Structure formats: structure tokens, C-alpha cells
Amino acid sequence: MSTLTKFSAIPYTGPAPTNRSPYLPAGVEQIDARALEIGAKIASPDLEHEAGQDMPTFVVERGKIVDALRALRDHQDLQFTLPLDLWGVDYPRRRDVGRFDVMYQLYSLKNNERVRLKVHVREDESVPTSVGVFRGYNWFEREVWDMFGIRFEGHPNLRRILCHEAFQGHALRKDYDPAQRWLLTEKDIAKIIPTIVLPREESDFEQVTLNLGPSHPATHGTLRIVVTLDGETIIGAESEIGYLHRCFEKMSETHTYQQVIPFTDRLNYCSAIINNVGYCMAVEKLLAIEAPPRAQHIRLMLSEFMRIADHIVCIGANLVDMGALTNFWYLFQPREEILGLVESCCGARLLPSYTRIGGLAVDAPSDFLSNAQRLVDKLPKYIDDVDKLVTRNRIFLDRVVGVAPITAADAINFGFTGPCLRACGVPYDVRKAQPYGGYETYDFDVPIAEAGDTNARYLVRMEEMRQSIRIIQQGIDRGLPAGPVIVNDPYVALPPKAKVYNEMESLIYHFKLIMHGIQPPVGEVYFRVEGANGELGFYVVSDGTKNPYRVRVRPPCFPIFEAYSHMIIGQTIPDAIAALGSLNIIAGELDH
Amino acid sequence: MIPEPLMRYLVWPTVKFLVAFVIVQVVVAAMTYIERRVLAFMQARLGPNRVGPWGLFQAIADPVKLMLKEDIVPANAEKVGYFLGPMLPLIPAFVVFCLIPFGPPPTFVVTHVNVGLLLILALTSTGVYGIILGGWASNNKFSLMGGLRSAAQMVSYEVPFGLSIVGVLMLTGSFDLVRIVRYQESHAWNVLPQLVGCFIFLVAMTAENNRAPFDLPEAESELVAGFHTEYSGMKFAFYFLAEYAAMLVNSCLMVSLFFGGWSLGGVIMGRQVGLTTVNLQHLGLLGGVIGATIFLVKVMLFMVAYIWFRGTFPRFRFDQFMDLGLKWMIPLSLVNIVVTGILILAGAGTRYPAMGEVVLTLFGIVVIAAVILFLMKGPKPKARPAGVAHARRVSEV
Numbered sequence: 001m002s003t004l005t006k007f008s009a010i011p012y013t014g015p016a017p018t019n020r021s022p023y024l025p026a027g028v029e030q031i032d033a034r035a036l037e038i039g040a041k042i043a044s045p046d047l048e049h050e051a052g053q054d055m056p057t058f059v060v061e062r063g064k065i066v067d068a069l070r071a072l073r074d075h076q077d078l079q080f081t082l083p084l085d086l087w088g089v090d091y092p093r094r095r096d097v098g099r100f101d102v103m104y105q106l107y108s109l110k111n112n113e114r115v116r117l118k119v120h121v122r123e124d125e126s127v128p129t130s131v132g133v134f135r136g137y138n139w140f141e142r143e144v145w146d147m148f149g150i151r152f153e154g155h156p157n158l159r160r161i162l163c164h165e166a167f168q169g170h171a172l173r174k175d176y177d178p179a180q181r182w183l184l185t186e187k188d189i190a191k192i193i194p195t196i197v198l199p200r201e202e203s204d205f206e207q208v209t210l211n212l213g214p215s216h217p218a219t220h221g222t223l224r225i226v227v228t229l230d231g232e233t234i235i236g237a238e239s240e241i242g243y244l245h246r247c248f249e250k251m252s253e254t255h256t257y258q259q260v261i262p263f264t265d266r267l268n269y270c271s272a273i274i275n276n277v278g279y280c281m282a283v284e285k286l287l288a289i290e291a292p293p294r295a296q297h298i299r300l301m302l303s304e305f306m307r308i309a310d311h312i313v314c315i316g317a318n319l320v321d322m323g324a325l326t327n328f329w330y331l332f333q334p335r336e337e338i339l340g341l342v343e344s345c346c347g348a349r350l351l352p353s354y355t356r357i358g359g360l361a362v363d364a365p366s367d368f369l370s371n372a373q374r375l376v377d378k379l380p381k382y383i384d385d386v387d388k389l390v391t392r393n394r395i396f397l398d399r400v401v402g403v404a405p406i407t408a409a410d411a412i413n414f415g416f417t418g419p420c421l422r423a424c425g426v427p428y429d430v431r432k433a434q435p436y437g438g439y440e441t442y443d444f445d446v447p448i449a450e451a452g453d454t455n456a457r458y459l460v461r462m463e464e465m466r467q468s469i470r471i472i473q474q475g476i477d478r479g480l481p482a483g484p485v486i487v488n489d490p491y492v493a494l495p496p497k498a499k500v501y502n503e504m505e506s507l508i509y510h511f512k513l514i515m516h517g518i519q520p521p522v523g524e525v526y527f528r529v530e531g532a533n534g535e536l537g538f539y540v541v542s543d544g545t546k547n548p549y550r551v552r553v554r555p556p557c558f559p560i561f562e563a564y565s566h567m568i569i570g571q572t573i574p575d576a577i578a579a580l581g582s583l584n585i586i587a588g589e590l591d592h
Numbered sequence: 593m594i595p596e597p598l599m600r601y602l603v604w605p606t607v608k609f610l611v612a613f614v615i616v617q618v619v620v621a622a623m624t625y626i627e628r629r630v631l632a633f634m635q636a637r638l639g640p641n642r643v644g645p646w647g648l649f650q651a652i653a654d655p656v657k658l659m660l661k662e663d664i665v666p667a668n669a670e671k672v673g674y675f676l677g678p679m680l681p682l683i684p685a686f687v688v689f690c691l692i693p694f695g696p697p698p699t700f701v702v703t704h705v706n707v708g709l710l711l712i713l714a715l716t717s718t719g720v721y722g723i724i725l726g727g728w729a730s731n732n733k734f735s736l737m738g739g740l741r742s743a744a745q746m747v748s749y750e751v752p753f754g755l756s757i758v759g760v761l762m763l764t765g766s767f768d769l770v771r772i773v774r775y776q777e778s779h780a781w782n783v784l785p786q787l788v789g790c791f792i793f794l795v796a797m798t799a800e801n802n803r804a805p806f807d808l809p810e811a812e813s814e815l816v817a818g819f820h821t822e823y824s825g826m827k828f829a830f831y832f833l834a835e836y837a838a839m840l841v842n843s844c845l846m847v848s849l850f851f852g853g854w855s856l857g858g859v860i861m862g863r864q865v866g867l868t869t870v871n872l873q874h875l876g877l878l879g880g881v882i883g884a885t886i887f888l889v890k891v892m893l894f895m896v897a898y899i900w901f902r903g904t905f906p907r908f909r910f911d912q913f914m915d916l917g918l919k920w921m922i923p924l925s926l927v928n929i930v931v932t933g934i935l936i937l938a939g940a941g942t943r944y945p946a947m948g949e950v951v952l953t954l955f956g957i958v959v960i961a962a963v964i965l966f967l968m969k970g971p972k973p974k975a976r977p978a979g980v981a982h983a984r985r986v987s988e989v
Contacts, residue, residue, distance in 0.1 A: 208733060210733050210734075216816060217816060218814065232737070232910060232911075319906065321814075322906040322907055323804055323805060323807065323905070323906045323907025324904075324905065324906035324907075325631070325635065325804075325902070325903065326631075326634055326635045326903045326904065328635075329635035329636060329637050330635055330636050333636050389904065390906070392968075393905070393906065394967045395805055395905055395906045395907070395908055395912075396906045398908075398909065398912050399906060399907075399908075399909055399912075572909065572910065572911070573814050573815075574814050574907075574909045574910065575909065577814050
């Protein structure tokens with residue numbers, strides 16, 4: 001893999017790219033061997049193995065992609081049933097195989113492994129749609145169309161999804177000029193009224209089309225759901241998103257690796273540290289470094305605290321939507337204290353940007369563990385109180401049991417992860433399945449429920465908070481490991497100020513890092529953490545310069561909200577509101 | 593000199609009404625403050641605490657703010673209906689206060705009507721028209737749905753609301769609230785023999801007022817703000833005022849019908865014990881004030897109960913809520929009427945007329961216990977989720 005010819009679009013004027021050798025993942029032999037096994041099982045000439053990747057990767061010919069996906073999904077021994085992600089990458093200088101890569105990532109719940117498929121696409125070519133294989137790919141394909149202008153033949157509804165209808169061009173193409181501004185006028189608004197496919201026969205009564213959102217009290221954040229009502233029963237629904245689109249991926253391409261971290265805060269702003277950790281670990285994987293044990297320990301404990309905080313927001317807001325106001329404010333008190341703990345570490349509360357590539361920004365304060373212990377002692381009481389007030393309340397049960405259910409098979413087909421998937425009885429949790437950052441050494445259970453309805457999601461979240469408390473308690477009992485909180489690597493971490501002022505080398509390293517940033521080896525990498533909503537993945541492509549060539553985030557809400565409009569058909573408005581709250585759609589993450 | 597009939601039928605009632613009106617205004621204003629403080633206390637918050645001592649002037653600041661706000665009329669609204677909507681519920685809500693005896697007669701009864709209860713029921717039930725009208729005239733789908741919900745809700749809960757009182761009427765034999773209160777002095781508070789009726793009345797009055805957990809017409813998370821989505825400024829305040837005034841009326845009714853009105857005591861073996869009407873009347877104006885205070889305290893307890901409900905319960909879904917009203921409340925109140933009638937007749941024929949009421953009390957306790965047990969049982973098993981199980985470790989599979 002050469003450096004400049006393949007990757008760079010714009011003539012490069014910055015510092016010389018790294019002369020380090022291209023990225024080679026750890027255990028690449030096993031991955032390649034496994035890839036060959038998978039290839040042999042599928043026994044298709046269309047699957048061409050690409051060696052040296054961090055997961056089994058195949059390059060598939062454009063026309064054969066649907067067959068390949070179906071084969072991987074249906075093969076008895078493989079069962080790649082969970083469509084995790086679909087995204088594009090633009091290499092405008094690549095002449096031989098076409099400019100775009102469309103990437104598919106699948107996960108096998110049976111074998112606990114992932115596979116990545118790549119399709120090379122030229123600018124004038126289109127890809128056959130895979131919605132027929134995985135329903136969840138509907139929105140993902142729309143996003144690729146929106147961002148790259150790659151057409152998906154046969155897609156049922158290939159509209160823009162994150163950008164508005166008056167937008168010209170495709171933003172994630174390397175030759176798109178980000179300085180352009182597109183105004184959405186009244187005339188264009190008429191275009192974005194979604195068409196609704198009515199699943200039922202016309203009834204005698206007049207049907208009403210109602211706009212829930214983008215500014216509606218129950219759509220915490222800016223979502224828009226257009227529903228068609230027969231009485232109060234929803235007979236047609238379509239979701240419209242993108243109101244909080246902030247070009248996270250495009251902005252990342254013009255910032256250094258370190259500068260991307262604050263953007264990740266804004267993804268799921270209810271549990272920002274988990275996003276920080278996910279992104280930093282992705283880059284660390286690319287750099288083949290590991291954060292010191294102390295940093296990992298603090299990261300893990302704060303991640304679990306943030307998970308609790310996120311579930312508190314979700315459950316509290318969900319109950320407010322159902323009219324139970326008290327729980328929201330009552331639960332927000334421990335959440336405030338959790339944020340206070342984060343504040344004691346780094347000074348920020350909601351959007352901490354606490355992690356750095358290679359560790360943490362600063363060390364946790366000396367009373368971190370005692371404060372954490374105080375919180376852990378308090379939290380169960382709050383959770384139990386809400387449990388007592390709500391969980392067996394008859395009105396609450398009538399509102400949630402059997403409301404907006406989704407079967408496990410559907411949930412998997414849509415690409416659900418996290419609590420919403422576990423509420424359907426599928427025990428998939430990244431922390432257990434592919435542990436990272438020390439989770440493998442902790443003792444905790446993954447709660448599941450069977451029903452897949454709003455109540456099940458509520459129960460799973462309640463139980464997950466208790467399991468997180470268990471993890472934190474173990475973390476406190478072990479104590480913080482001694483040592484630094486950031487790696488001692490001058491190409492990655494800033495040297496301490498004392499050294500900068502007193503040593504020539506440190507000053508140079510400091511200067512180089514500030515001016516030229518971290519320059520990881522050339523390559524692509526995917527890393528995932530268990531976010532509060534599900535699998536939060538970061539795919540990073542490096543061309544050896546200080547800026548990421550491409551950062552792709554896999555937001556767990558995205559496929560979940562995609563399924564939402566299917567889940568609420570036949571339900572009433574109050575049910576739809578209750579279900580929306582239980583899915584915990586965070587617009588910042590959804591719209592990246 | 594004003595002729596005596598004019599004094600009796602016009603001047604005094606007007607003066608009394610104005611006093612009552614002012615008191616109601618003050619109580620409503622105080623209620624907004626109390627509600628926010630009590631809710632805040634339940635929710636581990638502070639509530640309004642900035643304006644004046646302990647935030648007390650918040651009750652004044654709010655109306656002032658509402659008066660100064662711009663009065664927005666949506667472009668395509670039906671102007672007349674939009675204007676009338678907030679007025680209509682306000683009128684009956686205030687007229688009704690003329691009919692409620694706040695203290696021992698004659699001073700603290702504005703007008704003594706011998707079918708007062710019937711008149712109150714008739715007047716309060718007209719309040720729904722304003723809500724429907726406002727919801728429809730706003731030209732907003734959310735408002736319309738709120739208005740429609742409100743119509744269905746009020747109509748269907750009017751029935752158990754009225755039926756739950758019938759037991760009291762049968763016991764006391766009068767529509768006159770003063771006589772009903774005095775009856776309770778010589779017997780027992782009606783809440784005992786009419787436990788079921790009181791229970792139904794409590795639920796129905798909450799529903800009638802659109803208060804949580806029955807606040808479906810305004811259900812903020814579903815219908816934005818329901819029928820008053822488009823209202824601002826003073827028009828919004830009128831809806832608010834009417835709602836609180838109606839809450840106050842219903843609490844007053846509750847106290848008069850079931851909790852002994854202004855009296856705190858009873859007639860035991862022919863002797864006046866405690867603060868009964870006769871004893872209060874002996875004290876003159878002071879007695880009246882004491883009686884009114886007792887009444888107000890009792891009323892405030894129920895007002896706080898409204899807030900308590902709001903702080904505790906999730907909201908019903910509309911169909912479930914109608915189920916509750918039509919399938920449970922109405923049959924239950926009919927059963928209550930039948931059982932009350934039988935036991936009154938049975939008691940009347942014996943040497944112990946009070947027997948019937950004692951048995952009625954026991955009946956009430958049994959029914960309420962059965963309802964509570966039924967609610968504790970939880971939903972039907974087939975709809976029940978399998979619950980949270982501890983999963984096996986995925987990596988070990």
C-alpha cells in the first residue's frame with residue numbers, strides 16, 4: 001500500500017507523511033486464516049479476500065454484493081445475521097477500480113465474529129440495493145447516497161436522509177467544497193413531506209396526518225415523525241431525521257486526530273465519555289498502542305457511570321412521556337452527582353472530552369475512589385425507589401406491556417444492538433462478546449428480557465444500571481493502578497510541561513505534536529465499544545497525515561430509529577410516544 | 593334605606609359572592625404556588641423560591657407575566673370560538689361558588705338553594721364546552737384531538753360522577769348541601785357508609801378536572817399541550833383559572849358530601865359535641881369564621897391530594913381510561929346504589945336503623961379491599977414479559 005497515490009485527493013502541502021510502515025493489525029495471521037475459511041465455506045469466486053485487515057475482509061464485485069450478503073447471512077455455519085454497518089469511503093485518485101468503496105460490516109451472533117465486504121464503485125456506477133437481505137440497510141444506503149451520491153438500484157425510497165432536500169452535491173466526497181451554503185426555502189419544504197404507504201384499506205372515517213416533531217415535547221431532540229391516524233390509531237408512519245446533522249464525519253477530515261475528540265462528545269451527549277473512549281481506542285488500535293492500566297481503569301469506571309447516567313435520562317424521560325413526572329427529577333439527582341464526579345476529573349460535566357489518544361487528559365483526583373464509593377452506595381436506593389413507584393404500577397404496566405414489540409428476528413434484521421436488542425432476548429453485549437479495556441476481568445451479567453416490548457426495554461435498562469454498579473464496585477475494590485495516565489510515547493502524547501520547559505527534545509516533540517499532530521500509519525481500522533444504546537463503532541482510515549482521511553461512526557440509534565416507524569403501525573399515539581422514549585433515540589448520535 | 597327583600601335577595605348575595613370570588617382567586621393563586629412547591633418537594637427539587645420570601649410572590653408574578661404576554665391568535669383560527677373558548681369554562685366555575693356553603697348558615701352561605709347539588713352538577717358539566725370550542729377553533733390538530741378527548745372524557749365521567757353521589761342523596765334525603773352537612777353531624781361522615789361512592793367520586797372528580805393521571809386532553813408529551821396549545825397570555829390563564837376553580841369546586845363538594853363540611857364534631861346521644869353547626873352558630877361571626885377555616889383546611893387536603901396524584905401516577909392511555917370509566921366505574925356505582933338502597937330499607941324496618949349504615953361501611957371496606965387486591969395482582973399473565981433473566985456469557989457459548 002503506497003501512501004499518497006491511493007489516498008490523497010487534494011495536492012498535499014503539509015508536513016511529510018509518516019515514514020512508518022503501513023498498519024498491520026495484531027493477530028493478522030489468524031484473521032487472514034479465518035477469512036480464508038469463510039471464503040472456502042461460501043465457495044464463491046466473487047469473494048476476493050483482502051489480506052492485512054483487522055477483520056476478515058472481502059472485495060466483492062458490484063453486481064454480486066446482494067448474493068454475497070445473502071450467502072453470508074444464510075450459511076449454516078456462519079450466520080452473519082446482524083447488519084452492523086454500511087458506509088462509503090471516497091478515494092478520488094484511485095483510477096484502477098473506481099473511486100468509491102462501499103463497505104458492509106456484518107456480525108455473526110453464532111460465532112461472535114465480524115466480516116467486512118468492500119465494493120469498488122466508479123462515479124457513474126450504481127450498486128444493487130441490499131434492503132431485500134437486511135431491512136436495516138435501508139437508511140444506511142440512503143445515507144451513502146446522501147453523502148457520496150452512490151445510487152442503489154432498486155432502493156424503495158432513495159431520498160436524502162441527513163442533508164436537506166435543497167442540498168446540492170454530496171458532502172463526504174473529497175472534492176466537495178465545504179464552504180458552500182445551501183438554503184432551504186419554503187419551496188423546498190414542500191418536497192420533504194414524506195409519502196406514506198398506507199398499509200390498511202381506506203376506512204369510512206377521515207384520516208388525519210399529524211406531524212410529531214421536529215419540535216414536539218416527546219421527541220427529546222429534533223426528530224420528526226409523520227403519522228397518519230385513523231382515530232388515534234397510527235396506520236402509517238415515516239420518520240424524518242437530520243435536523244441535528246453537524247457533519248461530524250466531514251469535520252473530522254479537516255481536524256487532527258486529537259481535535260476530533262470534542263466532536264465525539266456531541267454524538268451521544270448523555271454518555272459522552274463512552275464516545276470518547278470508543279474513538280480514542282480506535283485510534284490507539286491504529287497506532288498499535290494501549291493506554292496505561294490506570295487510564296484504562298478510570299475510563300472503564302467512568303464509562304459505567306455514564307451508562308448509568310444515560311439510562312437514567314432514558315428511563316426518566318420515558319416515564320415523563322407517560323405522565324409520571326416525579327421519577328425524572330428524582331433520578332436526575334444521582335445523575336447530577338455522576339456528572340459532578342466527571343467534573344472533578346476534568347472540569348467539564350456534560351461534554352467532558354476527558355480521554356486523549358493514548359490515555360487521559362489529566363489524572364483523576366485523589367478522592368476519586370471515595371467519591372465513587374459514595375455514589376455507588378447511594379445509587380441503588382434511587383433505582384429501588386423508582387422500581388417501587390413504577391415497575392409494578394398498574395397504570396404503567398397497562399401502558400407498556402405489549403406496546404410496540406419487536407421480535408428478535410426483526411430486531412436482528414434491522415441491526416439493533418444494545419438494550420433494545422437484549423430486550424428481545426438476544427444476549428449480545430460488546431463488553432462480553434469482544435471485551436475491551438479490561439471488561440474481560442470483571443464479573444457482571446448481561447440482562448435480557450424476552451418480550452421485546454416497551455416494558456422489556458425498561459426492565460433491561462433498570463437491570464443494566466444495577467450491573468453497572470456491580471462493575472464500578474469491583475473497580476473501586478481493586479483500587480486505581482499506580483502509574484501514568486497517558487502513554488509515554490512522544491509521537492502520541494504531549495510530554496509533561498516541566499520537561500517541555502527544560503529539555504530540548506521534549507520541546508521539539510511538543511512542537512511537532514501541536515503543529516503536525518499524531519500521524520498514525522496508513523491503514524484502516526474499526527473499533528467498537530458498548531455504548532449506552534448499543535454498539536458504538538468507529539471506523540478510521542489514515543493516510544499517514546495528521547488528519548484522519550475518513551472517520552465513520554456507527555451510531556447505534558440509527559437502525560433502531562429506522563425500525564421505529566415500523567414498530568408503531570397499529571399502535572396509538574400514546575403508545576408511540578412511550579415506545580419512542582424507551583428506544584432512547586439521541587438526536588446527536590442519530591444525525592451525527 | 594334599601595328595602596328588606598332587596599337587601600336579602602340582591603345586596604347581601606352580591607357582597608357575599610364578591611368576597612367568595614376574591615377568596616377563590618386568592619386560593620387559586622396560592623394553589624399554583626403550593627402545587628409547584630409540593631411537587632418540587634416530592635421530586636427532590638426546590639420549586640419557585642426567588643420571588644419574595646420563600647418564593648411566595650411567584651403567585652403574583654405568574655398572573656402578571658401572563659397578563660403582559662402577547663395575545664396570539666392563530667391566522668386561520670375561528671375568531672369567535674377562539675375568543676369564547678377560555679371564557680365559557682370560567683363562568684360556571686365561578687357561579688358554582690355561590691352555591692357552596694363555606695361555613696355554617698346563614699352568614700357563610702351565599703345563596704341557599706334547596707336543589708343546590710343538582711344545580712352544581714348541571715353547571716360544572718357545561719365547562720367542557722369551552723374546552724371543545726377552544727380545541728376546535730384553534731385550527732390545530734393537536735388542539736382538536738385534545739378537545740375531542742376532553743369531550744369523550746367529560747361526558748363519560750360525568751355519569752359515574754353523578755351516580756356516586758346518589759348514595760349520599762339516598763342516605764340524607766336531600767339535594768341541599770347544608771342539610772347534607774348537618775345530616776353528617778347527627779350520623780357519621782358519609783365517607784363511612786359511602787366508601788365506594790367516595791372512592792368513585794374521588795376518581796371521577798380527578799378525571800372531570802383533566803388532572804393527572806387523567807390529564808389526557810392536555811397530555812403534554814403526546815398532544816403538545818392539548819386543547820390550549822395555541823393559547824397564550826390571559827386566554828391561557830383563563831383555562832388555567834377555570835381548571836383550578838373546578839378543582840376547588842370539586843374539593844368543596846367532596847368535603848361537603850363525604851367529610852362533614854364545615855363541622856368538626858357530631859351529635860352524640862342528643863348532645864352537641866365539638867364544633868357542630870349549632871355550637872358554631874352560638875359563637876356568632878367567630879363561629880362562622882372557625883367553620884369556614886375548618887372547611888378550607890379540609891378542602892386544601894384534597895387539593896394537595898390532586899398534587900399527590902400528579903406526583904405519583906403515570907398517565908392513562910385513552911382507551912384504557914375509557915375502559916375504566918365505562919366498564920368499571922359506572923357498574924360499580926350502580927352496584928353501590930342498589931346495595932345502599934337495600935340496606936337503607938332493611939335498616940329502616942328494624943329496631944336499629946343504624947345497622948344498615950354499619951353494614952354499608954363493611955361493604956365499602958370489602959369492595960375497596962377487593963379493588964386494591966385486584967390492582968396488586970398485575971396484568972394478565974399472557975401479556976406478562978418473561979422478565980429480566982441473567983444471561984449467560986456470550987463469549988462462553
